[in-house]
Amino acid sequence: MTSLSLQKANLTFTVRKQGRLPLKEMVVSYLQGKHKYPKPIQVHALKGIDLELKEGDRLGILGHNGSGKSVLLRMLAGIYPPTAGKREAQGRIVSLFDIGLGFEMEATGWENITYRSYVMGMTPADVAEKREEIAEFTELKDALDLPIRCYSPGMLIRLAFAISTAVEPEILLVDEILSVGDIGFQKKAHERMLEMMDRAKIMVMVSHDLGAIQDVCNRAIWMNRGNIHAQGDCKTLIEQYSEAMKPAEPAPAPSEPEATSTEDSTAAAA
Amino acid sequence: MKAYTLEIWRLRYFWLSLVKIDLNTRYRRSALGLGWSLLQNILMTIVLSVVFGTLFQLDIAFYAPFILIGLAYWGFLSSCVLMGATSLYNAEPYMKQHKVPVAIYPLRTVLGASFHFSIALVVAFVATLFFQGPEHLLAWPVTLMGFLLLFLFGWSLAVLTAFSNVYFPDVSHLLEVGMQIAFYATPIIYPLSMLEARGVGFLVTINPFSYHLELIRKPVLEGTLPDVTIILGAVGLTVLSAIFAIITLWKREDQIVLEL
Numbered sequence: 001m002t003s004l005s006l007q008k009a010n011l012t013f014t015v016r017k018q019g020r021l022p023l024k025e026m027v028v029s030y031l032q033g034k035h036k037y038p039k040p041i042q043v044h045a046l047k048g049i050d051l052e053l054k055e056g057d058r059l060g061i062l063g064h065n066g067s068g069k070s071v072l073l074r075m076l077a078g079i080y081p082p083t084a085g086k087r088e089a090q091g092r093i094v095s096l097f098d099i100g101l102g103f104e105m106e107a108t109g110w111e112n113i114t115y116r117s118y119v120m121g122m123t124p125a126d127v128a129e130k131r132e133e134i135a136e137f138t139e140l141k142d143a144l145d146l147p148i149r150c151y152s153p154g155m156l157i158r159l160a161f162a163i164s165t166a167v168e169p170e171i172l173l174v175d176e177i178l179s180v181g182d183i184g185f186q187k188k189a190h191e192r193m194l195e196m197m198d199r200a201k202i203m204v205m206v207s208h209d210l211g212a213i214q215d216v217c218n219r220a221i222w223m224n225r226g227n228i229h230a231q232g233d234c235k236t237l238i239e240q241y242s243e244a245m246k247p248a249e250p251a252p253a254p255s256e257p258e259a260t261s262t263e264d265s266t267a268a269a270a
Numbered sequence: 271m272k273a274y275t276l277e278i279w280r281l282r283y284f285w286l287s288l289v290k291i292d293l294n295t296r297y298r299r300s301a302l303g304l305g306w307s308l309l310q311n312i313l314m315t316i317v318l319s320v321v322f323g324t325l326f327q328l329d330i331a332f333y334a335p336f337i338l339i340g341l342a343y344w345g346f347l348s349s350c351v352l353m354g355a356t357s358l359y360n361a362e363p364y365m366k367q368h369k370v371p372v373a374i375y376p377l378r379t380v381l382g383a384s385f386h387f388s389i390a391l392v393v394a395f396v397a398t399l400f401f402q403g404p405e406h407l408l409a410w411p412v413t414l415m416g417f418l419l420l421f422l423f424g425w426s427l428a429v430l431t432a433f434s435n436v437y438f439p440d441v442s443h444l445l446e447v448g449m450q451i452a453f454y455a456t457p458i459i460y461p462l463s464m465l466e467a468r469g470v471g472f473l474v475t476i477n478p479f480s481y482h483l484e485l486i487r488k489p490v491l492e493g494t495l496p497d498v499t500i501i502l503g504a505v506g507l508t509v510l511s512a513i514f515a516i517i518t519l520w521k522r523e524d525q526i527v528l529e530l
Contacts, residue, residue, distance in 0.1 A: 023434075093369075101363035102364045107295065114287055121280070122283075
């Protein structure tokens with residue numbers, strides 16, 4: 001049974017303003033009897049998130065920049081541990097975010113296909129089966145024999161997308177990658193993406209494209225300042241959200257009144 | 271811990287392919303390929319044999335294989351410590367995309383280093399056969415046991431330096447300086463007996479990097495088992511560092527990604 005849940009999950013980052021403290025400095029100032037290190041700033045990125053996902057759930061996450069959407073997605077993926085609270089997951093997770101990162105630049109396209117398939121848990125038999133199909137989807141042909149440091153960003157993203165979408169996910173986590181490559185490729189990629197979302201038992205998507213969320217999701221949450229500000233049926237929530245994001249009007253709902261949200265909402269709508 | 275080890279095993283194709291890519295990259299760039307890393311040790315040995323062999327009045331039949339093994343050992347150890355230190359830092363893009371056991375990344379470094387080490391050891395073995403004949407051949411399997419112990423030691427050091435380098439930005443620089451000093455405090459280009467004769471043998475005794483070297487070198491060169499103190503020292507240091515490494519992974523595995 002596939003499931004994914006967070007219970008009172010919190011995440012606090014420690015950010016040091018002057019960067020990390022060198023070990024030398026720390027030892028020397030300790031020996032001199034000074035203990036004045038620049039105080040790190042605590043960023044409370046997620047605050048007591050409760051979320052319960054079952055098979056069939058298609059969750060869209062709304063919210064303006066910096067509201068905690070991407071961090072939440074990473075916590076669902078198991079990459080960021082909750083600093084307080086609990087996360088439980090059953091099922092194979094496939095995450096589609098930062099897919100352009102984590103390439104071995106000196107290795108060829110083929111080699112990158114192989115090892116990136118392995119990191120997603122494939123075996124040599126799986127890779128042998130999928131290799132050709134992945135290569136064909138990229139349309140990169142002979143360029144696959146080149147070290148990928150020679151690739152253009154567009155080529156790289158094609159490769160990344162083809163590999164990342166070749167696996168069978170039980171839980172699929174997506175961060176804004178519905179448009180990749182040139183126009184021809186975008187259409188192809190979009191279809192492949194929708195197919196993959198269809199096969200997944202649980203799907204979570206972060207997007208600023210409200211239309212896309214409305215098309216594929218059946219549930220939605222609205223993130224604001226690390227909290228779930230509102231949640232419920234996808235259509236209703238998107239209406240509320242669009243209403244709140246309209247310029248001119250003051251941000252209606254946020255529980256803590258603050259100036260920034262008005263600014264942000266103006267920026268988001270602009 | 272069992273589940274953790276199994277997960278590392280499940281992902282073996284991933285880290286093995288990374289090691290393969292590392293090796294390919296390294297050799298693809300040079301015309302001599304594999305030969306280059308061998309040549310470096312051999313040239314160094316020739317120069318050292320001539321200079322220090324004359325200076326210390328040592329028999330070249332003993333001194334040349336002695337240096338070859340020492341250099342091979344040091345190459346491995348310093349790779350584990352120095353490249354191990356950057357192994358997590360370099361793995362940041364993976365760590366922010368996929369949740370896999372963190373221990374894999376130092377393992378990648380240590381496996382690559384082991385490959386070079388094995389080749390350098392083969393050269394040293396051939397040199398020993400050439401200079402000394404096959405009389406100590408029977409003792410060589412002991413060296414392989416030493417290799418396994420050294421592998422675990424190297425991995426533990428790589429884990430520890432990798433984690434400290436994430437928490438403190440200057441660790442890899444400090445380690446570079448430290449390893450340079452340690453090179454001279456380890457009996458690589460001089461035999462221990464020369465220090466002992468002058469009463470400063472303790473320098474080597476307190477050096478944690480000298481035990482595994484002796485464990486590997488003595489059977490090949492002298493055909494005898496190392497002293498009990500050497501064996502106990504090497505086992506003790508390996509177990510101790512492995513315990514620290516495992517505790518570090520256990521305590522910091524999940525949180526480390528927040529520091530990157």
